[in-house]
Amino acid sequence: MSNGIVSRLKRKKIEEVVKTGKRMDGRDLLQYRDLQIKTRFLEKPEGSAEVKLGKSHVVVGVKSGIGTPFEDSPDEGVMMVNAEYTPIAHPTWEPGPPPDEAVELARVVDRGLRAAKVLSMEDLGLVSGEKVQMVYVDLYIINFDGNLIDACSAGALAALNTAELPEFKVTKGAVSSTDKTKKLKLRAHPIAVTLVKIGSEFIVDATADEEEVMDGRITITLDENNNVNAIQKSGPVGFTVDEIKKCINIASEKAVEIRAKVMASV
Amino acid sequence: MSKQRKRKPAKTWERIDGRKHDELRPIHIESGVLPNADGSAYIEMGRNKIIAGVYGPREMHPKRLSKPNMGVLRCRYHMAPFSVDPRRSPAPSRRDTEISMVMRDCLEPALFLERYPRSVIDVFVEIIQADGGTRCASINAAAVALADAGIPMKDLVSACAAGKYEGRLILDLGDYEDKKGESDMPVAYMPKFEQVTLLQMEGIMTREETEECVRLAVDGCKKIYEIQKEALKKKYAAVREEAGQVAAEAEFEPEPEPEPEEAEEPTTEDEPTEDEEQ
Numbered sequence: 027m028s029n030g031i032v033s034r035l036k037r038k039k040i041e042e043v044v045k046t047g048k049r050m051d052g053r054d055l056l057q058y059r060d061l062q063i064k065t066r067f068l069e070k071p072e073g074s075a076e077v078k079l080g081k082s083h084v085v086v087g088v089k090s091g092i093g094t095p096f097e098d099s100p101d102e103g104v105m106m107v108n109a110e111y112t113p114i115a116h117p118t119w120e121p122g123p124p125p126d127e128a129v130e131l132a133r134v135v136d137r138g139l140r141a142a143k144v145l146s147m148e149d150l151g152l153v154s155g156e157k158v159q160m161v162y163v164d165l166y167i168i169n170f171d172g173n174l175i176d177a178c179s180a181g182a183l184a185a186l187n188t189a190e191l192p193e194f195k196v197t198k199g200a201v202s203s204t205d206k207t208k209k210l211k212l213r214a215h216p217i218a219v220t221l222v223k224i225g226s227e228f229i230v231d232a233t234a235d236e237e238e239v240m241d242g243r244i245t246i247t248l249d250e251n252n253n254v255n256a257i258q259k260s261g262p263v264g265f266t267v268d269e270i271k272k273c274i275n276i277a278s279e280k281a282v283e284i285r286a287k288v289m290a291s292v
Numbered sequence: 293m294s295k296q297r298k299r300k301p302a303k304t305w306e307r308i309d310g311r312k313h314d315e316l317r318p319i320h321i322e323s324g325v326l327p328n329a330d331g332s333a334y335i336e337m338g339r340n341k342i343i344a345g346v347y348g349p350r351e352m353h354p355k356r357l358s359k360p361n362m363g364v365l366r367c368r369y370h371m372a373p374f375s376v377d378p379r380r381s382p383a384p385s386r387r388d389t390e391i392s393m394v395m396r397d398c399l400e401p402a403l404f405l406e407r408y409p410r411s412v413i414d415v416f417v418e419i420i421q422a423d424g425g426t427r428c429a430s431i432n433a434a435a436v437a438l439a440d441a442g443i444p445m446k447d448l449v450s451a452c453a454a455g456k457y458e459g460r461l462i463l464d465l466g467d468y469e470d471k472k473g474e475s476d477m478p479v480a481y482m483p484k485f486e487q488v489t490l491l492q493m494e495g496i497m498t499r500e501e502t503e504e505c506v507r508l509a510v511d512g513c514k515k516i517y518e519i520q521k522e523a524l525k526k527k528y529a530a531v532r533e534e535a536g537q538v539a540a541e542a543e544f545e546p547e548p549e550p551e552p553e554e555a556e557e558p559t560t561e562d563e564p565t566e567d568e569e570q
Binding site: 253257278 | 361378392393400475477489492497498
């Protein structure tokens with residue numbers, strides 16, 4: 027991540043400032059940037075959300091379709107999360123196959139939704155073993171300035187919350203479409219909170235600069251009952267057990283804050 | 293639901309393979325199993341069978357991935373098509389990509405990468421048979437393989453999962469417990485520094501359970517740490533034994549036959565003259 031002399035100088039400065047309890051942009055260590063979420067702003071997808079977290083800008087689209095279920099769950103629908111690092115989002119991002127970071131982003135957001143059992147997959151079954159409804163969640167990065175996991179997790183939840191899937195009629199194993207749509211019911215509202223470690227301090231909602239020089243990162247996803255649904259540690263550094271405990275505490279406070287904003291947007 | 297759960301396990305609760313809640317599966321680690329690799333290790337953890345090979349530090353290809361001020365640790369986690377049921381494609385999946393990443397992040401704190409500018413240390417892990425907890429078993433093997441390669445390390449990295457199954461916290465989930473359980477948390481740990489270098493979790497647990505789960509996994513890692521050290525020592529014990537035998541034979545041989553000693557003399561003389569020429 028940190029590569030060469032420029033980032034080492036940058037790191038020195040950022041670390042110094044963080045040590046004083048402030049950030050380069052004047053924020054407190056545990057303060058998020060302005061979070062704006064707009065839902066239902068696209069007509070074609072079944073659900074959509076636009077998230078702006080400081081200068082990070084993400085669009086989430088939820089589309090549905092009909093597909094075949096997995097062998098081990100013939101009556102359950104399928105949810106897929108995919109992240110797209112578009113070349114418009116950052117000067118160093120190029121078109122082509124997704125970088126490892128994009129794969130991790132999609133999988134961490136996916137893990138949070140799946141572990142919290144956000145969708146009742148059984149309701150999405152159509153013909154056992156043959157046809158089920160698919161729910162595709164696409165995370166589209168429009169501008170990158172750090173903390174994509176939190177922005178995408180909030181965006182995915184907002185988009186799913188507003189999604190209206192087409193209703194299908196099943197007669198003798200044949201699936202036909204109807205004009206009706208049905209609101210997607212969510213059973214939980216998980217929110218990811220990512221903490222970044224710089225030196226010995228933890229900060230939330232890191233910018234791209236802060237992420238570039240960070241030691242490590244830990245994402246904790248919590249549902250509205252304050253249960254932990256997913257954790258992902260990343261970066262070439264270790265955490266003590268006490269640090270992990272501290273991170274879970276901070277995350278559970280911040281998750282409430284972000285969830286309130288997501289729910290207000292839908 | 294909770295009532296049923298509470299009553300039932302009190303008497304008959306047992307893990308699917310009869311283990312105690314904090315008991316590891318049988319682990320067997322062997323180091324130095326690949327003749328071509330700079331370092332290697334084979335691990336059996338339950339029915340997991342995994343080989344890790346280390347190449348490097350060596351020149352980085354492609355060059356643009358190298359760093360001017362430090363070395364790069366590159367990990368590849370790969371599952372054999374026949375390692376799981378049903379057969380899987382040999383092409384790397386998104387899961388493999390992510391596991392390769394977290395493996396790198398969890399092993400890197402143990403290394404002195406600043407000593408190897410422009411170089412790479414490659415860690416390749418092949419899952420021959422999977423039985424739940426492959427990423428932890430892979431990390432255990434990879435750490436031993438790195439040490440076996442003679443790469444200086446701050447500490448070994450030991451990994452072990454903990455999770456929740458039928459409402460109870462358990463250590464080292466098997467395949468069935470992993471799939472059917474409420475949650476799964478792979479953890480890697482550097483005992484000497486008391487640092488958790490891998491932490492992932494999926495499922496539903498209260499905050500208290502989550503913290504308890506971390507502690508349970510860390511205790512498991514400490515047990516594995518000892519097994520890893522044994523595996524490294526065993527290789528050198530074998531080498532020493534072999535060397536001892538060779539030395540004993542060498543001492544023993546010349547006595548019954550004095551002639552070969554004479555024949556050996558010119559060869560020992562040859563060597564210094566070659567050196568002088570150079």
